[in-house]
Amino acid sequence: MLTGDASLIKKMNRSLILSTIIEHKSISRAEIAKVTGLNKATISVQVSELLDHAFIVESQLEHKSLGRRPIMLSINEKAGFALGIDLDKTTITFTLADLDGCPVHTDVIDLPVSNYEVIFDILSQQIKVYHSKCEQTHYGLIGVVIGIHGIVDTNEIIYFVPQHGWKNKNLKKDLENELGIYIYIENNANLCSFAEKVYKHHHSNNLLSVSLYSGIGLGFMINGELLKGYHGYAGEIGHMIIVPNGVPCSCGNSGCWEQYASENSLTRRVCQDQQKLDFSFEDILTGLKEQEPTILKEMEHFIEYLAIGLNNLINLYNPEILVVNSELLRLYPNAAEELKAQLTSTISHYSELLVSEFGKKACIMGACALGIQKFLGVSELSLTL
Known part of the structure; x- marks a missing residue:
């Protein structure tokens, strides 16, 4: 049973009211009472303090019907x-x-x-x-x-x-x-992962975000909270070994996932195939658009290795939302569908897999x-x- 003194309860009520105002953009006191279940007196006191401290502002809703126009509350965005x-x-x-x-x-x-x-x-x-x-x-x-x-x-x-x-x-x-x-x-x-939760998937309490740039990083939102581990080092999933005795990694092991499924690893393999040290990420995007066979083949391998690691994550965490953050996949047609097609295990369960819309802005x-x-x-x- 959760207990607390009056100051803690007041703080919790304030947080709930402010969160509700932010989520709804513009909302009346009456609507806050309906959404939160708090009584009108509590809302009145809290809203008065939030106005005094310039956290929120009031405005009147325009409408053509008779009667008093409701006063709306919204965050004071420029405070x-x-x-x-x-x-x-x-x-x-x-x-x-x-x-x-x-x-x-x-x-x-x-x-x-x-x-x-x-x-x-x-x-x-x-x-x-x-x-x-x-x-x-x-x-x-x-x-x-x-x-x-x-x-x-x-x-x-x-x-x-x-x-x-x-x-x-x-x-x-x-x-x-x-x-x-x-x-x-x-x-x-x-x-x-926090950006995905706050801006895109507001009501998902179990979200994983996998970032595939220079290496591979994992952000966990479990039960609505960031999961960091005992020391804070959780999420170094790029160093999960998927190929025993594979490509050496800077971490000291060999065959780490990020040596096969990060954007840097793809660029490195394409450079080796093309025998060009200066082959860039932009060159890969151009090659994909032009359907260059070698690059398309490497892209197939990239998605295969990516799917191996994602399958492991799904089995470990059973996420509701699994977001893959990659500029390459964001610009690659049907990336999410190709990944899903390789996640065929009957025991791997997730609700939604998608490629992040944020890209490097996440x-x-x-x-x-x-x-x-x-x-x-x-x-x-x-x-x-």
């Missing part, structure tokens, strides 16, 4: 802004989003080196720029969430970033000491959404682009 950052191998992407989760500005900066101090300076300077841009709003820059393409522990310390060779970096503490702003550090695959949109959730203090967040 503050969240900054999402995707720290990738060769670029850093910065996206500023309002409290309704809509992007209002994006910058992409090329990374000249992997040196921690250099990248720290770039992050620090850019965050200061965004902080200055938001100063005129009620709450300013409400928080910064950085997506890391590597392993992040439960204390938000970066354990390892293979792309940059970083080990045991406390970027959160370093930036907070420098800037005096709340900083959150999260694994990029976790942010991808991480940064998840970062913005997480920043908003942390600031508003809500347990459930449903946004729409």
Whole structure:
């Protein structure tokens, strides 16, 4: 039985009311009572406080019928802004989003080196720029969430970033000491799954998102919560061995899934087939459009290996929604159908498999959404682009 004192109950009611307003975009007090089951007195007190703190705003609904026009409540989207950052191998992407989760500005900066101090300076300077841009709003820059393409522990310390060779970096503490702003550090695959849940699959409590870029990452939403494991290292599914004594991996093992089913692995194999070291991802897309036989054959192998790993995940977690995040598959006709055709086991069950509509924007949109959730203090967040 869940129990709590008056302050906890008040906090839970506030979270429920605010989540309901965000989900419905515009809703009256009476409708909030119907949706939440809370009494009118509780709603009146909570709404008054939310208005006083500029979290929400009132407006009157236009209608032609007789009688009093209902007063509608909605999130005060311009009261503050969240900054999402995707720290990738060769670029850093910065996206500023309002409290309704809509992007209002994006910058992409090329990374000249992997040196921690250099990248720290770039992050620090850019965050200061965004902080200055938001100063005129009620709450300013409400928080910064950085997506890391590597392993992040439960204390938000970066354990390892293979792309940059970083080990045991406390970027959160370093930036907070420098800037005096709340900083959150999260694994990029976790942010991808969070974006799918918040923006696309609001009512799914069991969602897996598999990202297939330089490696393979897995974000779990189990019972509506991110599943991170004991140390925070859960989701390194790219290092699941699918081919014994196969292609050597940088992790020290051989035959890891990401050596066969990541976009980087496909590019590497096509380069070997074409005997061209400079064969790019864009060249592969062109080859697919032109039905180039070698590339089509490699694409078949790519989907076969991808299906092997997905089958394992389905058997392990029995997800409701399984999202594959890949720019290549997003642009490849019938990708989801070809994957489903290879998932023929009678004991593998899932409700829906699809290719993410976000592509490489998933991480940064998840970062913005997480920043908003942390600031508003809500347990459930449903946004729409």
